[in-house]
Amino acid sequence: MSRTSIRSLPLSLLQLCELRALLLEGCSYLKELPPLEGLCKLQVLDLSATGIRELPRGMKNLSNLKQLNLSGTEYLKTIQAGIIPRLSCLEVLDMTKSAYRFSVNRDVQEEMTCFEELKFLKRLLVLYIGLERIPCFSNEDISSIDRLRQFYFSVGPTGEFFPNKYEKRMVSIWGLDLRSEEGIGPLLSNASSLDLRHCSGLSDMLEDLVINSVVCFAGLKSLTIRSCSS
Ligand SMILES: *[C@@H]1O[C@H](CO)[C@@H](O)[C@H](O)[C@H]1NC(C)=O
Ligand SMILES: *[C@@H]1O[C@H](CO)[C@@H](O)[C@H](O)[C@H]1NC(C)=O
Ligand SMILES: CC(=O)N[C@H]1CO[C@H](CO)[C@@H](O)[C@@H]1O
Numbered sequence: 001m002s003r004t005s006i007r008s009l010p011l012s013l014l015q016l017c018e019l020r021a022l023l024l025e026g027c028s029y030l031k032e033l034p035p036l037e038g039l040c041k042l043q044v045l046d047l048s049a050t051g052i053r054e055l056p057r058g059m060k061n062l063s064n065l066k067q068l069n070l071s072g073t074e075y076l077k078t079i080q081a082g083i084i085p086r087l088s089c090l091e092v093l094d095m096t097k098s099a100y101r102f103s104v105n106r107d108v109q110e111e112m113t114c115f116e117e118l119k120f121l122k123r124l125l126v127l128y129i130g131l132e133r134i135p136c137f138s139n140e141d142i143s144s145i146d147r148l149r150q151f152y153f154s155v156g157p158t159g160e161f162f163p164n165k166y167e168k169r170m171v172s173i174w175g176l177d178l179r180s181e182e183g184i185g186p187l188l189s190n191a192s193s194l195d196l197r198h199c200s201g202l203s204d205m206l207e208d209l210v211i212n213s214v215v216c217f218a219g220l221k222s223l224t225i226r227s228c229s230s
Contacts, residue, residue: 005029014038024050037061054078060086071096079113085120092126097161101130128152130159136183145190167193167222174198178205193222203230
């Protein structure tokens with residue numbers, strides 16, 4: 001039903017328990033969905049560029065879901081905590097240009113999902129998300145980033161996405177003071193494309209990284225620095 005002007009789906013959707021894919025890309029008038037808990041065989045859910053404000057009820061039951069596309073969900077501001085960890089088969093989570101930005105442990109809002117919940121997704125291969133800040137990575141997190149085939153982390157309070165389509169491991173940072181982001185090393189050392197804009201504290205951050213020699217930028221192929229101060 002992609003790119004149609006449907007405004008709602010029938011409640012009987014609940015009964016389609018053999019359904020494998022529900023594709024609603026670009027249904028921009030669709031602001032909410034009926035509960036999905038009956039669709040326990042669903043593997044692909046594409047809600048990209050829909051008008052949803054929050055995830056449908058019953059998402060927790062979609063334990064076979066492999067792909068969840070929430071890109072361009074510009075009204076999606078709420079994702080309850082506890083849903084993401086239940087999607088244990090998830091391989092692809094695309095939230096490019098979604099309004100939802102993950103908080104990190106330093107400023108948890110308990111009712112909402114945060115970056116730490118993504119650690120439960122042991123099969124994740126592709127992850128495109130916005131983050132409010134740079135997380136402090138534990139060794140366990142680093143190995144889970146290493147396992148990702150593709151990622152895009154758009155980091156910063158405002159949430160700008162500039163995907164560089166040619167690269168598979170992208171980090172863009174907009175409007176942060178990099179001096180206060182001591183966890184930045186692992187993210188940078190795994191990136192193949194790095195885009196820094198409107199950031200301060202750049203030279204302090206780099207000096208720190210060199211002194212502590214945690215980062216070698218071995219995989220870096222593309223570097224953009226714009227409107228940053230040292
Ligand atoms: C959904 O999950 C809840 C508990 O997690 C369970 O009680 C309920 O039966 C499930 N619903 C369906 C339709 O499988
Ligand atoms: C998600 O949907 C958008 C279209 O809305 C598409 O361009 C993008 O490739 C999809 N993401 C994935 C990972 O398939
Ligand atoms: C693919 C890649 O570059 N992986 C690196 C990610 O970061 C950790 C820690 O800095 C390195 O050990 C990996 O080699």
